[in-house]
Amino acid sequence: MIEVKGISKKYGETIAVNNISFEVKAHENLILLGTSGCGKTTTLKMLNRLIEPDNGQIFINGEDVIKQNPEKLRRGVGYVMQNTGLFPHYTIEENISVVPKLLGWKKSETANRINELIEKLHLPQDSLKLFPNQLSGGQQQRVGLARALVANPSVLLMDEPFGALDNVTRNSIRKEFKDLEELKRKTIVMVTHDVQEAFELGDRICLMDKGEIMQIGTPKELLFNPANNFSAKFLEGEKLALEFKIIRIEDVWNSLPEASKVDGIRFSPELTVWDAMEKLQSANVSELIFCSKEGVSKKVNFHDLTSAFNQFKNSHLHE
Amino acid sequence: MNEQQQTLWQFMLLESDKLLNQTLQHIGLTFISLIFAVSIGLPLGVLIARKRRLSGAVLGIAGVLQTIPSIALLGFMIPVLGIGAKPAIVALLIYALLPIIRNTYTGIIGIDKHVIEAAKALGMSKKQVLFKIELPLAMPVILAGIRTATVINVGVATLASYIAAGGLGEFIFGGISLNNTNMILAGAIPAALLAIILDGLLGLTQKLNFKKLRKLLFILPFSLLILAGFYILPTAAGSDLKAGFTPEFMGRQDGDLGLKSAYGLKIKTVVISDAVMYKAAFSKELDVISGYSTDGRLKAFGLKILKDDKGIFPPYYAAPIVLESSLKKFPELEQTLNLLSGKINDSVMTDLNYRTDYLHQTPTRVAKDFLVDNKLFKAPKNGNGDVVKIGSKIFGEQYILAEIYSMLIRGNTNYRVETKTGLGGTKICFDALINNQIDFYPEYTGTGLLAILKPDAKLVAKITPDKDETYNYVSAEFLKKYKIKWLKPIGFNNSYALMMRQKQSADIDVNSITDLKNYLDKN
Numbered sequence: 001m002i003e004v005k006g007i008s009k010k011y012g013e014t015i016a017v018n019n020i021s022f023e024v025k026a027h028e029n030l031i032l033l034g035t036s037g038c039g040k041t042t043t044l045k046m047l048n049r050l051i052e053p054d055n056g057q058i059f060i061n062g063e064d065v066i067k068q069n070p071e072k073l074r075r076g077v078g079y080v081m082q083n084t085g086l087f088p089h090y091t092i093e094e095n096i097s098v099v100p101k102l103l104g105w106k107k108s109e110t111a112n113r114i115n116e117l118i119e120k121l122h123l124p125q126d127s128l129k130l131f132p133n134q135l136s137g138g139q140q141q142r143v144g145l146a147r148a149l150v151a152n153p154s155v156l157l158m159d160e161p162f163g164a165l166d167n168v169t170r171n172s173i174r175k176e177f178k179d180l181e182e183l184k185r186k187t188i189v190m191v192t193h194d195v196q197e198a199f200e201l202g203d204r205i206c207l208m209d210k211g212e213i214m215q216i217g218t219p220k221e222l223l224f225n226p227a228n229n230f231s232a233k234f235l236e237g238e239k240l241a242l243e244f245k246i247i248r249i250e251d252v253w254n255s256l257p258e259a260s261k262v263d264g265i266r267f268s269p270e271l272t273v274w275d276a277m278e279k280l281q282s283a284n285v286s287e288l289i290f291c292s293k294e295g296v297s298k299k300v301n302f303h304d305l306t307s308a309f310n311q312f313k314n315s316h317l318h319e
Numbered sequence: 320m321n322e323q324q325q326t327l328w329q330f331m332l333l334e335s336d337k338l339l340n341q342t343l344q345h346i347g348l349t350f351i352s353l354i355f356a357v358s359i360g361l362p363l364g365v366l367i368a369r370k371r372r373l374s375g376a377v378l379g380i381a382g383v384l385q386t387i388p389s390i391a392l393l394g395f396m397i398p399v400l401g402i403g404a405k406p407a408i409v410a411l412l413i414y415a416l417l418p419i420i421r422n423t424y425t426g427i428i429g430i431d432k433h434v435i436e437a438a439k440a441l442g443m444s445k446k447q448v449l450f451k452i453e454l455p456l457a458m459p460v461i462l463a464g465i466r467t468a469t470v471i472n473v474g475v476a477t478l479a480s481y482i483a484a485g486g487l488g489e490f491i492f493g494g495i496s497l498n499n500t501n502m503i504l505a506g507a508i509p510a511a512l513l514a515i516i517l518d519g520l521l522g523l524t525q526k527l528n529f530k531k532l533r534k535l536l537f538i539l540p541f542s543l544l545i546l547a548g549f550y551i552l553p554t555a556a557g558s559d560l561k562a563g564f565t566p567e568f569m570g571r572q573d574g575d576l577g578l579k580s581a582y583g584l585k586i587k588t589v590v591i592s593d594a595v596m597y598k599a600a601f602s603k604e605l606d607v608i609s610g611y612s613t614d615g616r617l618k619a620f621g622l623k624i625l626k627d628d629k630g631i632f633p634p635y636y637a638a639p640i641v642l643e644s645s646l647k648k649f650p651e652l653e654q655t656l657n658l659l660s661g662k663i664n665d666s667v668m669t670d671l672n673y674r675t676d677y678l679h680q681t682p683t684r685v686a687k688d689f690l691v692d693n694k695l696f697k698a699p700k701n702g703n704g705d706v707v708k709i710g711s712k713i714f715g716e717q718y719i720l721a722e723i724y725s726m727l728i729r730g731n732t733n734y735r736v737e738t739k740t741g742l743g744g745t746k747i748c749f750d751a752l753i754n755n756q757i758d759f760y761p762e763y764t765g766t767g768l769l770a771i772l773k774p775d776a777k778l779v780a781k782i783t784p785d786k787d788e789t790y791n792y793v794s795a796e797f798l799k800k801y802k803i804k805w806l807k808p809i810g811f812n813n814s815y816a817l818m819m820r821q822k823q824s825a826d827i828d829v830n831s832i833t834d835l836k837n838y839l840d841k842n
Contacts, residue, residue: 048440
């Protein structure tokens with residue numbers, strides 16, 4: 001859990017971050033979103049004191065960050081960066097074991113943990129003896145993630161972790177990232193300027209501009225209840241795509257027709273409308289069957305989906 | 320005198336002991352200074368990479384030091400550090416500093432800043448970031464700096480022989496003075512090879528990957544220390560007197576070799592340049608030096624010549640040598656030039672030299688004062704007879720003599736005078752005379768014998784102990800061979816001489832080279 005209370009940072013006359021406060025709940029994924037220069041990265045780096053805040057307080061798991069030894073603090077907080085920041089003169093294994101070494105882990109303990117991680121992150125076993133420049137960009141980013149996770153930090157800070165990857169690699173890694181069990185137990189603060197990414201990965205989004213928070217809330221809140229003109233404008237261009245991506249079948253459950261007889265594959269209503277449309281397209285079927293936890297089944301075709309989606313949207317807009 | 324026929328290989332074999340010793344000294348000097356340069360330059364480079372504001376000043380100062388000519392730098396060192404290893408090492412260290420500081424600095428600031436940020440973010444302390452990340456990543460660039468510094472040092476270390484610090488410069492500069500090509504090459508080739516080999520070895524290290532580099536970093540300091548250990552200060556028999564001889568003197572039969580064979584002199588000896596030798600004797604860095612008997616510095620630094628009682632230094636009595644044809648053309652010339660005969664003895668010449676070299680009086684003024692004092696001066700007649708052309712070699716004494724002769728001719732005859740002073744060396748002067756470009760110039764009997772006539776060693780040994788025999792021999796041979804006449808000697812003998820401080824000489828009662836030998840044997 002992270003608590004930020006009124007932190008600011010000035011560079012000369014320029015105010016990078018102006019008196020902002022927010023909270024990240026345990027196991028929550030908060031996205032700092034905004035254009036370049038909005039102060040999101042500065043905010044992130046103040047959390048592990050890579051940048052010292054001018055004033056304000058930061059608590060991680062209840063402890064005052066400013067009062068801690070910065071090196072000890074950082075060993076307990078995972079950090080993933082855009083350019084991976086892997087050490088070019090260390091092998092992959094050495095890169096991952098930096099923090100365990102600093103913490104004085106036993107060698108066997110470190111080795112076990114590394115093996116566990118590379119399996120989870122789909123890194124080839126023989127890559128451990130290689131140097132970073134011998135891996136692909138996607139693999140390097142996975143190593144960066146492994147390095148941040150290896151010592152089991154409860155908090156993970158990520159600075160545009162997928163920013164340096166090409167589109168295809170980025171999408172596949174993002175998916176893996178979403179599915180990674182280990183990450184679901186972490187409190188994560190992640191910086192991005194990619195709106196799609198923010199909405200796909202964030203439990204909550206903190207939209208920033210000129211060093212201040214414009215709005216902080218769930219993706220749905222940002223989409224359907226923009227707090228101000230800035231929020232509304234910021235999402236304008238990608239609104240429809242975002243809506244498809246955040247509204248789930250369970251959200252429009254009541255507007256969908258019930259299925260009388262059920263056979264074939266059943267899908268979970270946790271699927272987004274976007275995912276459901278993709279399934280309809282790619283499987284080349286006219287209908288999908290969803291089954292809720294309560295055992296209720298619904299049969300959905302493309303037309304049902306769009307009309308339910310429209311109903312849901314209308315009802316939210318008129319709230 | 321048959322050095323020319325000797326091959327380089329024979330010379331190197333003959334002198335292999337010295338060659339090995341000099342090479343080891345050379346390597347040692349190079350690496351001792353390199354160790355110091357690394358231990359100063361590396362931290363400085365790190366410091367200015369941290370505090371960039373300082374970088375301009377530090378790199379600027381190191382750059383300025385780099386541009387000081389090496390001879391001048393060695394010169395500056397002597398008053399502070401004396402002669403020998405200390406000033407040489409400091410001078411070399413100063414030259415090695417810039418590449419090491421600069422490359423450390425650029426190496427560190429050139430590291431991807433994300434890598435440094437990652438290191439901090441993972442919780443490394445400043446020290447850990449420096450030693451685990453920054454220095455290893457900057458190492459190829461730092462090694463390139465060390466490589467440059469090494470090659471510079473191998474080159475500059477040849478100059479160490481100027482200030483008695485040894486090294487391959489002893490052969491190089493000795494060879495230049497003695498006009499002995501084999502000796503020059505015996506020093507220059509190993510020095511060049513050393514530079515190429517060290518450059519190549521250090522070049523290899525830059526190509527290594529990080530893993531091998533890490534192993535190397537453990538080996539490097541040890542190998543540096545071992546190489547530095549090659550420098551063993553030149554030591555010899557355990558007397559408390561120390562001699563400094565010029566490279567030329569070291570290699571001559573009528574020099575150090577003669578001292579050993581004729582006198583059996585055993586003295587702790589270093590090789591040093593003529594330019595700093597007198598000063599070093601004055602400041603008690605050295606006790607015995609090999610100088611020239613009429614050098615003005617003899618007087619300037621209160622030195623005393625030890626008598627060459629066994630006569631190993633050939634006489635170098637000065638006298639004008641004139642073309643016979645010129646004597647016919649200028650009938651009054653001979654008697655005019657002979658006016659000076661016997662008028663200038665060693666101490667008078669030393670004094671005249673002292674006045675031009677140390678008091679910086681012009682040769683014209685010194686010449687006139689001398690003539691006036693000796694009542695030889697006559698106002699110029701401004702005649703319009705034929706022109707007598709006077710030559711001189713390119714050092715102070717010869718300029719003074721040319722001026723004196725010029726004034727004598729103008730005052731006593733109607734001839735006009737043209738002086739062609741500063742004719743390089745003996746060969747140039749002599750060629751000019753033979754080819755009738757000049758009518759006469761002052762020459763020394765020893766030079767005429769050893770540099771021009773070059774008779775066999777037996778004859779040299781037979782006639783040189785006696786100054787008249789030498790004069791008679793060159794006089795007769797010149798007339799026969801070149802139609803050149805030696806006029807009467809001027810009086811002084813500008814030969815090699817061993818000298819000591821006057822006070823020390825009196826204190827230990829050493830007045831001749833035999834005294835010196837006896838003193839050394841007793842102590």
